[in-house]
Amino acid sequence: MLLIKCPYCGERAEVEFANGGEAHIARPADPMTLSDEEWAQYLYMRDNPKGLIAERWRHAHGCGRFFNALRDTRTDRFVMTYEMGQPRPDVTPEQAAEAAR
Amino acid sequence: MQKFSAFSLFRQALGAHQGWKPQWRSVKPKAAYDIIIVGGGGHGLGAAYYLAKQHGLRNIAVVERGWLAGGNTARNTTIIRSNYLFDESSSYYEHSLKLWEGLSQELNYNVMFSQRGCLMIAHTVHDVQVFKRHVHANRLNGIDNEWLTPQEVKEFCPPLNISPNIRYPILGGALQRRAGTARHDAVAWGFARAASDMGVDIIENCEVTGITRAPSGEVTGVETTLGPIKARKIGVSAAGHSSVVLGMAGIRLPLQSNPLQALVSEPVKPAFPTIVMSNTIHAYISQSDKGEMVIGAGTDSYVSYTQRGGLHIPAHTLEAITELCPMFRRLRMMRSWGGITDNTPDRSPITAKTSVPGLYVNCGWGTGGFKATPGAANLFAWTIAKDEPHPINAPFTIERFRDGTLIDEAAAAAVAH
Ligand SMILES: Cc1cc2nc3c(=O)[nH]c(=O)nc-3n(C[C@H](O)[C@H](O)[C@H](O)COP(=O)(O)OP(=O)(O)OC[C@H]3O[C@@H](n4cnc5c(N)ncnc54)[C@H](O)[C@@H]3O)c2cc1C
Ligand SMILES: [Zn+2]
Numbered sequence: 001m002l003l004i005k006c007p008y009c010g011e012r013a014e015v016e017f018a019n020g021g022e023a024h025i026a027r028p029a030d031p032m033t034l035s036d037e038e039w040a041q042y043l044y045m046r047d048n049p050k051g052l053i054a055e056r057w058r059h060a061h062g063c064g065r066f067f068n069a070l071r072d073t074r075t076d077r078f079v080m081t082y083e084m085g086q087p088r089p090d091v092t093p094e095q096a097a098e099a100a101r
Numbered sequence: 102m103q104k105f106s107a108f109s110l111f112r113q114a115l116g117a118h119q120g121w122k123p124q125w126r127s128v129k130p131k132a133a134y135d136i137i138i139v140g141g142g143g144h145g146l147g148a149a150y151y152l153a154k155q156h157g158l159r160n161i162a163v164v165e166r167g168w169l170a171g172g173n174t175a176r177n178t179t180i181i182r183s184n185y186l187f188d189e190s191s192s193y194y195e196h197s198l199k200l201w202e203g204l205s206q207e208l209n210y211n212v213m214f215s216q217r218g219c220l221m222i223a224h225t226v227h228d229v230q231v232f233k234r235h236v237h238a239n240r241l242n243g244i245d246n247e248w249l250t251p252q253e254v255k256e257f258c259p260p261l262n263i264s265p266n267i268r269y270p271i272l273g274g275a276l277q278r279r280a281g282t283a284r285h286d287a288v289a290w291g292f293a294r295a296a297s298d299m300g301v302d303i304i305e306n307c308e309v310t311g312i313t314r315a316p317s318g319e320v321t322g323v324e325t326t327l328g329p330i331k332a333r334k335i336g337v338s339a340a341g342h343s344s345v346v347l348g349m350a351g352i353r354l355p356l357q358s359n360p361l362q363a364l365v366s367e368p369v370k371p372a373f374p375t376i377v378m379s380n381t382i383h384a385y386i387s388q389s390d391k392g393e394m395v396i397g398a399g400t401d402s403y404v405s406y407t408q409r410g411g412l413h414i415p416a417h418t419l420e421a422i423t424e425l426c427p428m429f430r431r432l433r434m435m436r437s438w439g440g441i442t443d444n445t446p447d448r449s450p451i452t453a454k455t456s457v458p459g460l461y462v463n464c465g466w467g468t469g470g471f472k473a474t475p476g477a478a479n480l481f482a483w484t485i486a487k488d489e490p491h492p493i494n495a496p497f498t499i500e501r502f503r504d505g506t507l508i509d510e511a512a513a514a515a516v517a518h
Contacts, residue, residue: 001411001412001413002403002411014411014413015413018402019402019403021357021404022404036503036504036505037503039503040355040502040503041353043446043502044355044446044502045353045354045355045502046344046353046354046355046356046357047344047353048344048345048354048356048357048358048404049344049404050342050344050345050358050406053404055403055404071403073358073404073405073406073407074406074407075407076405076407076409
């Protein structure tokens with residue numbers, strides 16, 4: 001089971017959280033002009049990375065708030081969690097190595 | 102290839118069973134093949150078998166990063182059924198079920214296909230309506246499925262508790278009698294043995310790390326941990342790693358890779374005659390020939406390639422199982438494990454050509470592709486050999502997510518094992 005650090009509440013057990021899939025998928029600014037292919041990319045196509053993923057979590061049985069996390073999908077180790085609206089943070093080689101361990 | 106029969110068993114017994122030979126050839130990769138299949142699970146091995154058997158092609162290699170069929174083929178709960186809702190799905194799964202019915206004979210290898218039935222139980226008015234709709238849809242397509250009342254459910258599977266006072270009482274069930282289970286390893290080994298016998302090279306411990314292409318775009322081969330191998334056509338059947346492998350050719354897929362866990366109890370005497378599945382409380386259970394209760398849990402919610410998952414997921418399933426079958430409360434659980442399932446948004450698979458010439462993909466089987474092993478292998482082989490889909494798998498494209506022609510079994514079933 002994962003131990004997840006809510007940026008607002010601190011570390012809590014995974015059962016308190018709901019995963020919200022890949023983060024930073026921006027809603028199309030002008031939906032009327034989108035092609036079918038662009039809709040498919042937005043709605044369905046995913047990076048599904050083996051390695052670092054930026055993903056959304058919601059502290060569903062806690063403060064109820066959404067936040068983002070960086071995690072290595074090969075180990076399930078988190079690099080960090082960060083507040084909604086912040087850009088994807090840069091990761092140092094040391095942080096990446098630690099998460100891959 | 103050594104044939105298996107009562108006679109060969111007897112003859113080998115006379116020689117104290119020292120005369121059995123390896124089931125498939127162990128080979129080093131050649132410099133080039135006509136076709137490379139990436140992924141040596143049941144689907145990939147089966148595709149190689151049908152390419153050789155039905156399409157007369159011989160210069161084929163299956164490249165597997167680990168040992169043979171150590172992926173989801175080795176990790177699943179082996180439920181085989183074809184009672185899916187939509188015409189597209191039921192004809193695909195029924196194609197597979199029909200192949201299962203003759204597979205042991207065809208491969209001369211006992212895949213231990215046991216048609217003990219699959220009972221999907223209903224707990225709510227909504228379940229009852231949905232399952233009855235399944236029963237009717239299936240029967241219109243000539244696929245067996247029938248409705249059982251709670252009393253009939255109890256007669257068919259006595260360990261079930263049909264008390265109206267439990268948290269989610271059993272209101273009935275849909276029974277497909279031709280459904281069943283099979284020995285997971287045996288189907289992979291049987292396909293490997295028969296394919297190898299026809300000249301297919303099976304290359305284990307060889308990871309594909311890149312896909313090479315000509316300036317005009319078509320594939321020319323793969324990079325692997327054992328060096329480059331040329332190929333005119335590449336078929337990818339890499340389950341949870343499909344996004345990673347297709348990513349090597351710049352293709353994004355509508356997939357999310359999630360851990361799915363299963364667990365088994367200590368072995369006990371025959372006590373559970375069928376497969377029982379419940380979508381609403383999320384439980385499914387059958388008894389293996391060894392005597393273990395084989396129990397499948399739900400998927401973990403997040404993307405992961407760890408083949409682990411959290412313990413609270415199987416624990417949740419056990420709560421449901423022990424309410425349905427109170428006598429299992431005192432069973433000890435022996436082992437649990439996880440596999441990485443490749444899930445599409447509509448929970449239907451993709452068996453198709455890609456936008457890259459010479460590159461084909463069979464993926465998205467997610468939590469429910471073991472049942473499809475011979476069917477998907479058969480149609481994937483067709484698609485690769487003819488460079489166009491068979492009518493049965495024609496709807497199962499990547500482009501359906503662009504064109505809006507989803508095959509939404511996710512909405513129809515919620516659980517897809
Ligand atoms: C716990 C669990 C329970 C399940 N229960 C059921 C069930 O009851 N009924 C059902 O129908 N289905 C079930 N499934 C789903 C089923 O197991 C799969 O859909 C099916 O086995 C997929 O077969 P496959 O041959 O495509 O995959 P796999 O057996 O996973 O084969 C894919 C292979 O590709 C290899 N590979 C990956 N990347 C590379 C690379 N770069 N180079 C070379 N090789 C590579 C992998 O090592 C792997 O061996 C379950 C799955 C799990 C995990
Ligand atoms: Zn919180």
